[in-house]
Amino acid sequence: MTDQDYRISIENAVSALCKADKAADVAHVLFVFGHGARYVEDLAPSDYQAVFDELYLREEELKD
DSSP, rough: OOHHHHHHHHHHHHHHHHHHHHHHHHHHHHHHHHHHHHHHGOGGGGGGHHHHHHHHHHHHHHHH
């Protein structure tokens, strides 16, 4: 996946989680897996995969 693909996927996952009232989870994932990031824009491209993977897992848990 390209950096742009990761960025779009992260933004989509953030949107889905926030709609499910999981903004605190999003903030936690960004901070922990994004090395202190507070916003998606703060993420370093080197953190995209780890952040996306964790957000994806949390989004999948909503479906269960």
